[in-house]
Amino acid sequence: MVLMDRKQFLWGGATAAYQCEGAWNEDGKGLGEWDVFSHESPLNINGATGDVSCDFYHRYQEDLDLAAEGGHNTFRFSISWSRILPSGTGEINQGGVDFYNRVIDYCLSKGLEPNVTLFHYDLPDVLARKGGFANREVIDAFVEYAEVCFRAFGDRVKLWVTINEPRYYAYCSNMVGNYPPNHELDFDRYFKVVYNEAVASSRAVALYRSLGLDGKIGIVIDNCNVEIAPGTKDPQGIRLKAELFYDRLMLDTQLRGELPGALIPFLRENGIDDSFVLFEDALSFEQGTSDFLGLNCYNRMYLTDYSEGPTEVFHNNKGAGSKKKEGIRIKDWFETTDDPTTKRNLWGREIYPRCMYNALMGIKERYGDIPVYITENGHGCYEQADESGYVEDDDRIEMMQGYIDNMFEAMKDGCNVRGYYAWSSMDLYSWVNGYEKRYGLVRVDFAEGADLKRIPKKSYYWFKSLIRDYLAGSEHPGHNY
Secondary structure, X not given: OOOOOHHHOEEEEEOOXXXXXXXXXXXXXXXXXXXXXXXXXXXXXXXXOOOOOOOHHHHHHHHHHHHHXXXXXXXXXXXXXXXXXXXXXXXXXXXXXXXXXXXXXXXXXXXXXXXXXXXXXXXXXXXXXXXXXHOOHHHHHHHXXXXXXXXXXXXXXXXXXXXXXXXXXXXXXXXXXXXXXXXXXXXXXXXXXXXXXXXXXXXHHHHHHHOOOOOEEEEEEEOXXXXXXOOOOOHHHHXXXXXXXXOHHHHHHHHHOOOOOOHHHHHHHOOOOOOOOOOOHHHHHHHOXXXXXXXXXXXXXXXXXXXOOOOEEEOOOOHHHOOOOOEEEEOOOXXXXXXXXXXXXXXXXXXXXXXXXXXXXXXHHHHXXXXXXXXXXXXXXXXXXXXXXXXXXXXXXXXXXXXXXXXXXXXXXXXXXXXXXXEOOEOOOOHHHOOOOEOOOEEEOOOOOOOOOEEEOHHHHHHHHHHHHHHOXXXXXXXXX
């Protein structure tokens, strides 16, 4: 395969602040929306919190040592907004700044390029109570927060992400209703939140450039590539509606610097409030296009014609305790359908490695030679360790190898892919799924008295071998493990 300089390709693992740090109330940190939700909401169906999680806050050196020993040359993590600005705006918490300085400096000492996300689902509670990203005031607050981070860490951090999965955050918060503030099927709020996140991202990108910093900045989306099932009666109409619902608002504003032309007519035709779209934002989009795109790649949107029944979201946070298959039915628009040839995980989500190739080729065809990082890819499992704590996670290896093979094929066909991050570096809190759903390359023993012991899994050693094969010039990295 003809690829970029292999030594420049980034291989790493990914985490997020609330999911791994713990230390939820230490060193001046303010409350985040997930602190409040996990402690107080009856909708926290598994009863787990991120209060301690895997305690990355106190054990980051151990985790970064394992990453470096595993052959990684980068580490992706997010900053907790409420750890930096406990009230969302205003006074800076030096304890939070000091913590991230320690993490960044230790990354660099271990040869790990820091890839830093500003916002990964965890608003300060003060701002969440004001409506979160449904309130335009939060755009200004985000830009203020971004500037604090750029000035504190921008001398050493050269890869920045503004927002992780803005569409999926809005979807879970306003359509599924499983993430705070737990709105269900609220189309008006869903589109408003996605739009305001887009404005906030673009303004943060423009600010970053105005500060004269020499890194790169972009946004991370969840893979929403639309595939239309055979036999669909209106494939073109469904594709347009689905892409406007899933990803065009974010991709067109962040990569082209403009709203998709069909968006406003689409919203008005379907009775969705479009008053959140302001003329003044056009300049923000134009001036704030991303340097790169991060793609969190797990699945596709496999769609067909709407059949019958009310609008309904199908989502499974109970794992094997539920038979739900992940999907949606939107009245008079479209609905997801089942491909009997494709396996699903225990949470009802498709395992479809070809979506990696299709998503990357779709981005290239629509947006040109934009650099892309696969910022998340992985496999959630129930796992059983042996008496020593070791996990033989062959299903994870098989799944990730298939996605990586498709990534390499897309690169061979001209996609400008610059890196790959496994989700996740170690086992961590999986939002409302709690701790039974595990993604890590490294096992964390959450049992009482186990002291959160870290034990690399079989996938950790496979991934290390894959990276070594790649650097050695192998045409099929990982297959010889």
